[in-house]
Amino acid sequence: MIDADMERHATSYREQGFARIEGLVPPDLLRAMQQATDRLMETARGLDASDEVLELDPGHTRDVPRIRRIKKPHRADPVFFDFAKSKLVIDMVTKLVGPDIRLSHSKINTKAGDGGSPIEWHQDWAFAPHTNMDMCIAAIMLDDCGPENGPLMVVPGSHKGPLLEHHDEDGYFVGAIDIERDGIDLSKAVALTGPAGTISLHHPMAIHGSAPNRSGRMRRMMFMEFAAADAFPLFYGVEWDEYMSRMVAGQGGPAVRCAPVTIRQPFPTRAPGSIFESQSQLKSRYFAQAMS
Numbered sequence: 620m621i622d623a624d625m626e627r628h629a630t631s632y633r634e635q636g637f638a639r640i641e642g643l644v645p646p647d648l649l650r651a652m653q654q655a656t657d658r659l660m661e662t663a664r665g666l667d668a669s670d671e672v673l674e675l676d677p678g679h680t681r682d683v684p685r686i687r688r689i690k691k692p693h694r695a696d697p698v699f700f701d702f703a704k705s706k707l708v709i710d711m712v713t714k715l716v717g718p719d720i721r722l723s724h725s726k727i728n729t730k731a732g733d734g735g736s737p738i739e740w741h742q743d744w745a746f747a748p749h750t751n752m753d754m755c756i757a758a759i760m761l762d763d764c765g766p767e768n769g770p771l772m773v774v775p776g777s778h779k780g781p782l783l784e785h786h787d788e789d790g791y792f793v794g795a796i797d798i799e800r801d802g803i804d805l806s807k808a809v810a811l812t813g814p815a816g817t818i819s820l821h822h823p824m825a826i827h828g829s830a831p832n833r834s835g836r837m838r839r840m841m842f843m844e845f846a847a848a849d850a851f852p853l854f855y856g857v858e859w860d861e862y863m864s865r866m867v868a869g870q871g872g873p874a875v876r877c878a879p880v881t882i883r884q885p886f887p888t889r890a891p892g893s894i895f896e897s898q899s900q901l902k903s904r905y906f907a908q909a910m911s
């Protein structure tokens with residue numbers, strides 16, 4: 620990508636909290652990532668319950684597999700970690716979080732074409748607070764993603780804060796905000812759509828969510844969360860060699876940078892696990908209407 624384009628995307632990210640980049644992933648690399656995703660999904664035919672790699676949707680059977688997430692794809696197939704380290708990703712992420720970068724997390728959310736799980740509105744920072752906020756989340760569309768198949772939607776400007784309440788009235792973490800209570804204007808929410816290979820980047824404070832997929836076509840999206848090497852996670856310990864093996868650019872080490880950021884831990888919880896588990900505890904859902 621030429622510098623002027625990169626600067627334009629970085630400006631959008633800083634001002635709006637997100638950027639959308641089309642046509643960056645070469646077709647052969649996209650195909651390799653799609654094929655690796657197909658292979659991983661195929662293993663669901665041998666499963667009755669979620670395992671280390673696949674999180675299954677309710678209603679899954681071996682004959683009619685339903686998968687909602689591939690966990691840590693960067694560990695499951697080298698094509699994904701190679702992608703995270705590639706110049707085309709690192710050049711852009713460097714502009715947003717600096718030159719020393721760790722891949723802090725990866726997942727592929729797979730939404731089946733006949734109502735695949737929605738994700739209620741939330742801010743990622745509520746799930747994964749770090750010692751500073753030099754982080755960004757890249758979403759790579761592995762399939763074409765139109766308005767009808769549950770694209771990621773982001774509320775422009777919401778990354779400027781505040782961090783909203785993701786706990787329910789009993790004080791339990793439920794991993795979603797209450798749109799009405801917090802008076803969030805969704806009329807300006809932007810649906811990040813595009814052909815397969817489109818990448819979006821969003822800020823950890825940006826309010827985002829996605830509707831169920833009613834398109835009849837699968838929507839698979841890979842999320843890679845990148846963090847400055849000196850942004851340390853605040854609520855889980857690290858296994859040092861594994862942690863450092865996720866450095867994708869520059870230098871990492873034990874130095875920690877603490878910034879004055881607002882933090883609320885995602886505890887206590889009644890449903891440890893993924894965002895799907897947290898949000899299963901919600902009493903009211905914004906996307907319930909869309910699912911009925």
Ligand SMILES: O=C(O)CCC(=O)C(=O)O
Pocket residue numbers: 728738743769770771827828829840842894
């Ligand atoms: O899959 C999606 O549409 C959104 C995923 C997301 O925001 C998350 O898993 O935190």
